[in-house]
Amino acid sequence: MARTNLPLLPLILSLLYIAGKAESAASTNFIEVSCKATQYPAVCVQSLSAYASAIQQSPRQLAQTALSLSQARAESMKAFVKKLTKFKGLKAREYAAIKDCLDEIGDSVDRISQSVQELKAMGKGKGKDFLWHMSNVETWVSAALTDENTCLDGFSGRALEGRIKTSVRARVTNVAQVTSNALALVNQLAAKY
Template structure:
């Protein structure tokens, strides 16, 4: 009997022990909610940080590239303008914002500036009839035609185009001088001095264009370029 009681008692201890074990939580089946929340927050912060870093790096790269491009443009224009007689006027006619980085483009911009300067001068003589000033208007119109032809030729520089541009710009310079000679011969001293002042910008621009085209081969060579 005592043995039976002991056996039954042993079974009861086992059941109680198992019951206690069943009540203990399974560490593998439960994860703390604060841990999950913290993990999600960390990943979110990392994602935002990486996105911002990428955006900032992209903006910085764009600004650096643009700055370098403008610097190259300014250096290119300055180098080309140094072959001219009036480099300050050349730089004024072709600002760095034009983003010109090769001699051909700079020549075209110089020719365009010459054309617009002379066009403005010619417009100031509109309606002039007779006398030396009327002759000046005719000379300016002829010079504008030559500069317009030069602009077309400068779009695709060849040996012939370089020769033609040089000839036409030289002729345009001569047209302006012919205007001054006419005023001097007419004895119009006041008109002569006034015209000289009015002609200053177009005269400097055309002189610079002529210098650039005269040195275009050497300039292109410096930029590792050739005529078409």
């Protein structure tokens, strides 16, 4: 009859659990330390902590995840603004501001998407090639951030006070903060090489 080591099983499972917890804590700590370099560290930690197991302690994966998150938020914002164009009873100035914002957010989505693809495609490159790709990413993310902030320009002034302006401003602010954080993390990655 074969002898089993069942009494060892709980010990092994406990050790694996503790090792997993330690790795998770190290990944979360890495995110917290990295987010200190961003303009919105609390937003950075809150938005990226859920991805700690994928990020681990990789600056490249952190930047990639931050860009992907920025892209997802910008795409959500674009869908929201697109729905606003269909509202009944919009004033001409409101409609124009919403359409302009939709164009700007659309450009932002495109630029962030380019950045995500560029960072994925560049692999483990180093040297001049790496710096050229990183420069592209930094330029596109910076332009996306400008697009997001430009969206709000059409809502300036008292003529557009109200729920639409308040709602657009809150969402754009969130997207811009996440994008700003992604840019800081991309810059941090570029500085390592």
